[in-house]
Amino acid sequence: MLVYTLKRLGLALLVTFAVSVLSFALLYLSGDPAAAIAGETANADDIEAVRLHYGLDRPLVVQYGEWMFNAVRGDFGESYYFKLPVSQLVAERLSVTMLLGICGISFALLTAVPLGVAAAVRPNSLVDRIALFLSVMGQAMPSFWFGLVLIVLFSIKLRVLPPSGSDSWQNFVMPTIVLGYYAMPAIMRLTRAGMLDVLGADYVRTARAKGAGEFRVMFKHALRNAIIPVVSLAAVQMGFMLGGSIVVESIFALHGAGYLAWESIGRNDLPTVQALILVFSMFYIVFTFLSDLLNAWLDPRMRVG
């Protein structure tokens, strides 16, 4: 288990390094950063002054080293637009994004797992068909479209939920559904497939032969084994949701980190974009790492022996 953990950790660090290089390179991939900061009306002298001021004339490796060194300490520089420390900006917005992510994954798990189990217990039944329909819908509908449909329905026609903002819990209802529904199909199908597989297993028959009731057979003996891959998928999805809520936050103007990223791209606010990319990737990496550990912890065959 220790060796396994260290291996996974090493891999996570390597990916982190690669991502940091990429997000640093973004500064240069989008054109001359000095020109971008100086603005459209600047002349050559102004641009040169900016270049010297921000230290953009130094070798790339030095710049990367400095950026990374500061980033590790939580200093991502100053936002071009807000003229505030990027770390402060991001931290303020992250709480909203995290809340949305937790609500989203909870919604996804609470709908997907019971539906997946029900579908597996009676394959090809009406419940199974409905579950399949819902998951195909969820997979096929783009989040932005589904979000707009909900806004039209609940905010404009029925007037029960606010279309935008992040002031009360009501603002989170629709984003949670949109984000959760995006993750739901994969979790549902994996639960169903896992349960179908496990329900035919010899140890499930053993549990019945012992005299265990159907409920106990389903949840103690079958689901406990079928859920292992689902948990790791959900952890990865969670990482993805924290980073991938850009679209959802933009539609509902939810002032989270994803919305900030979308605004910052429009404003050419590169330090903020860089920091957000790094933070979002870190979420993804951390949750993938956690998912590996969870997987090992849930499966005794990986944990012991």
Next chain:
Amino acid sequence: MENILSVRGLTVDIPLASGTLHAVRGIDFDVKRGETLCVVGESGSGKSLTSLAIMGLLPKQAQRSARVLDFEGVDLQTASNRDMRKLRGDRISMIFQEPMTSLNPAYTIGDQLIEALLLHRKVPKSVARERAIELLEKVGITAAANRMKQYPHQLSGGLRQRVMIAMALMGEPDLIIADEPTTALDVTIQAQILRLLKDLQRELNMAMILITHDLGVVARVADKVAIMYAGEMVEAGSAAEVFTSPKHPYTRGLLNCIPVPGKTAVGEHLGSIPGIVPSLIGDVAGCAFRSRCDEATAQCASDIPVRISPAGHLYRCVHDYDRSASLSVNQPKSGEA
């Protein structure tokens, strides 16, 4: 002695797209306390379905019917799911063929053993735990207290089957059904497990149904033998009777397949039964074995009587092998039992 289990006219039908599969076609048997019945047959003869039919664990689509299916006065056909659940694991236990996959990989063997008792008795967990350790020791597992904390994947196949046996014994069952318990194990382990089962059965005075395709196993442990072919019981009786004077051509064919120390010469060909088991989809008329039988005649396609040999064992054949020692065609005696 009173029968623990009585079965009359048990059938199992499985509807398939291509027709109904008559997997078990009207079999009869009884088991008494302290007695071992061996059910012998090749793959697809319906012997495992017979055991699952008794346990009430047939696949959902399978249909079971019987004239009599009686376990100690309880009619298993009319028993509710709840009543069956109370019987399973407590009064009737089952040991499966595949020890490698029959234990839940997510729980320790201790948890799984304890569960078997707690499902049926209101006893403190510590009591169940003590009983589990006691039974693990009884089935020959050393350092039982430590084994309790282990997961199935940490145990060898032989040990896992011992755990399965201990689990089957947790509720002190009256009847234990062992479905090819040694098939998946090494030959040396097979002998150990069989001896263990037989000893435990005697010691606890249980009835045992041992399902197997291995006549060597039967010779060692059986009190009674039932030979199944294509869903029917073609011959049944005391083990001594069936082994010393087998009647049905299939039984004789099976016995010919086994080398006998001292009698079978080195290099001599062992017997084999040519052909395969016929399809049991749709209506099956006459003797199912006739396509593979050297002694088959035109009458074998008609209804087959059940005959009783002078010593009292049953066989199902048109030919009366008791009246004539020769294997020539005889006029069948209409002696339905």
